[in-house]
Amino acid sequence: MRILGLMTTACTLLAVATVSLGAVTVTSLPDSSMVPGGIAVIPTGTDAVAGSFRDQRILLADFEGVQYAIIGIPLNVTLGSQQFHLTLADGAKESLQFAVEYKEYTEQHLTITNTRQVNPNADDMVRINRESGEMNRAFSSWSDSLTPVFSMQVPVDGVRSSSFGLKRFFNGQARNPHSGMDIAADEGAPIVAPAPGVILTTGNFFFNGNTIILDHGHGLITLYCHMNTIDVAPGTVVAAGDLIGKVGQTGRVTGPHLHWSVNLNNTRVDPALFLTD
Numbered sequence: 001m002r003i004l005g006l007m008t009t010a011c012t013l014l015a016v017a018t019v020s021l022g023a024v025t026v027t028s029l030p031d032s033s034m035v036p037g038g039i040a041v042i043p044t045g046t047d048a049v050a051g052s053f054r055d056q057r058i059l060l061a062d063f064e065g066v067q068y069a070i071i072g073i074p075l076n077v078t079l080g081s082q083q084f085h086l087t088l089a090d091g092a093k094e095s096l097q098f099a100v101e102y103k104e105y106t107e108q109h110l111t112i113t114n115t116r117q118v119n120p121n122a123d124d125m126v127r128i129n130r131e132s133g134e135m136n137r138a139f140s141s142w143s144d145s146l147t148p149v150f151s152m153q154v155p156v157d158g159v160r161s162s163s164f165g166l167k168r169f170f171n172g173q174a175r176n177p178h179s180g181m182d183i184a185a186d187e188g189a190p191i192v193a194p195a196p197g198v199i200l201t202t203g204n205f206f207f208n209g210n211t212i213i214l215d216h217g218h219g220l221i222t223l224y225c226h227m228n229t230i231d232v233a234p235g236t237v238v239a240a241g242d243l244i245g246k247v248g249q250t251g252r253v254t255g256p257h258l259h260w261s262v263n264l265n266n267t268r269v270d271p272a273l274f275l276t277d
Ligand SMILES: [Zn+2]
Pocket: 162, 178, 180, 181, 182, 258, 259, 260
């Protein structure tokens, strides 16, 4: 009897230690919005140590003693029932469902005078494909050591000129929908980190111009494009409000603005869901 009791205690301790590996304790949650380009915030009802959605690792967070799965929903998702998967501390698997509802996104027609930015040549395509691989690697990276903060401040003061999800046409030709939020501001206006993190990548990209990718931990990663100057380097640790660069018009633009994207589980979601004001 006594031996059995000791074993139970040992197993309980082991289970607690294992659980802490999977979920991160957070002080706020993002708004749940189960639409294409939105975020599903779902209590798991258990203490999972890992989760996945469409083969991408998902963020598991403990908030006020309850574990939540925080899942980025792609713009191209099929409406209706979607399934995600959890791994429990004892190795058991569990699947949960959520329902994605329709959201109307309007069209936006833009005129680009540099036609190579709409119909790139063969050399451009080599560069574009290489850069798209780099972006994808950055967006799918994962750091356990950073604690994501979901309540963000606006990275630049300005006018929200194009919202997330617009169905885009450049010079009359259909292109990918808008994967971020555009904020128009004067060239040189300061851009600040909207939440704490570590600079993951910086560079100059064909479409995105001067670019920063900022890692907030557990798959929450933000992107800043078309900058005039980049004032940080990979590895720089930033607090919310720290200067990271200045507004510019590098890459495919119609004028100076910041293109800001927010990424969860390698999926671009609506940045407005994270803004506190
Ligand atoms: Zn944009």
